[in-house]
Amino acid sequence: MNKKIAVLPGDGIGPEIVAESVKVLKSVESRFCHKFEYIYGKIGAAAIDDCGNPYPDDTHKLCMDSDAILFGAIGDPKYDNNPAARIRPEQGLLKMRKSLGLYANIRPVEIYNNLINRSPLRESIVKDVNLVVVRELTGGIYFGEPRGRSEDGKKAFDTSVYSDVEIERISRIAFKLAEKRKGSVTLVDKANVLATSRLWREVVTKLHKDEFHHINLDFLFVDNAAMQLVTEPARFDVILTENMFGDILSDQASVLTGSIGLLPSSSIGAHTPLFEPIHGSFPQGAGKNIANPIATILSAAMLLENAFDLNDEALAIRKGCEDAINNGILTPELAKESKAYSTSDIGDYIAESVAKN
Numbered sequence: 001m002n003k004k005i006a007v008l009p010g011d012g013i014g015p016e017i018v019a020e021s022v023k024v025l026k027s028v029e030s031r032f033c034h035k036f037e038y039i040y041g042k043i044g045a046a047a048i049d050d051c052g053n054p055y056p057d058d059t060h061k062l063c064m065d066s067d068a069i070l071f072g073a074i075g076d077p078k079y080d081n082n083p084a085a086r087i088r089p090e091q092g093l094l095k096m097r098k099s100l101g102l103y104a105n106i107r108p109v110e111i112y113n114n115l116i117n118r119s120p121l122r123e124s125i126v127k128d129v130n131l132v133v134v135r136e137l138t139g140g141i142y143f144g145e146p147r148g149r150s151e152d153g154k155k156a157f158d159t160s161v162y163s164d165v166e167i168e169r170i171s172r173i174a175f176k177l178a179e180k181r182k183g184s185v186t187l188v189d190k191a192n193v194l195a196t197s198r199l200w201r202e203v204v205t206k207l208h209k210d211e212f213h214h215i216n217l218d219f220l221f222v223d224n225a226a227m228q229l230v231t232e233p234a235r236f237d238v239i240l241t242e243n244m245f246g247d248i249l250s251d252q253a254s255v256l257t258g259s260i261g262l263l264p265s266s267s268i269g270a271h272t273p274l275f276e277p278i279h280g281s282f283p284q285g286a287g288k289n290i291a292n293p294i295a296t297i298l299s300a301a302m303l304l305e306n307a308f309d310l311n312d313e314a315l316a317i318r319k320g321c322e323d324a325i326n327n328g329i330l331t332p333e334l335a336k337e338s339k340a341y342s343t344s345d346i347g348d349y350i351a352e353s354v355a356k357n
């Protein structure tokens with residue numbers, strides 16, 4: 001199979017983790033006789049430094065012309081510490097998601113038995129966790145208008161907006177996913193306070209009644225959901241939620257596994273699908289060869305499966321990641337008292353495991 005992959009390493013540890021993911025994809029190519037073409041593009045702070053635009057037109061064109069996008073991370077402390085900065089790296093990621101119409105972000109959370117003692121929670125609480133956050137990605141308070149400052153600069157405002165169409169299309173994805181999983185969807189919202197949440201409940205309830213009544217549907221307010229993610233996380237199958245709640249809850253859910261560095265994601269919608277780790281750019285770790293590349297390597301597995309329908313190849317990558325984890329080939333945040341391995345050691349190990357598979 002011949003395919004074209006847009007590779008956008010981004011900022012901080014992005015280039016290092018993406019390099020390991022590409023290493024593993026190359027191993028898949030030779031093991032399974034495929035030909036992938038990797039074309040690199042700039043995004044985020046790296047693109048601002050280059051041309052003043054966090055999502056340049058040529059990066060957008062590259063994405064539109066590719067079969068899938070592999071993305072690393074975005075963000076740079078020089079902007080985080082400067083609230084007055086008008087152009088920010090994160091705008092690049094948001095603009096990419098919006099211009100490609102990637103409204104559905106899928107973030108699976110699975111526990112690795114071998115890492116169960118790395119979880120901040122007790123084994124009895126996390127052992128059966130297997131959930132997926134389905135996060136709406138192109139609407140809500142991230143994009144609603146008006147937003148900004150009053151003329152005198154003394155007030156700031158953001159607006160959360162959702163239409164029925166936006167809610168229905170993401171909900172359909174969540175219900176379909178539940179059909180292939182444990183058959184249950186939890187809608188997380190704040191319907192006791194927010195008008196947008198009440199529309200979510202209305203639209204989701206109708207869709208459930210009309211097309212998905214065989215799926216279990218329940219509703220949780222987001223504050224309660226945050227609590228239950230810690231007290232009883234194994235109760236969840238598919239968590240369906242809006243952009244902002246999904247951002248927060250997916251970080252929270254990720255650490256149940258022991259490290260946010262393990263979780264991949266896919267973003268799908270109108271145009272080229274995007275695959276990225278759910279973590280940030282970890283600037284303190286940049287250039288040190290210590291970041292965990294597994295989230296990005298697993299994102300490559302999601303890419304092969306979802307964008308190219310290459311299931312055996314995706315499985316080989318997953319198996320390689322499991323081998324690394326089960327054999328204690330871990331980066332420092334997970335290694336604890338045992339020997340820690342570098343970012344590139346882990347990439348080498350998984351690439352080799354794929355080649356031998």
Ligand code: IPM
Binds near residue numbers: 075090093094247278
């Ligand atoms: C994520 C990130 C982004 C988001 C940031 C970098 C804009 O936190 O992908 O979860 O908030 O969506």
Ligand code: MN
Binds near residue numbers: 247248251278
């Ligand atoms: Mn986030």
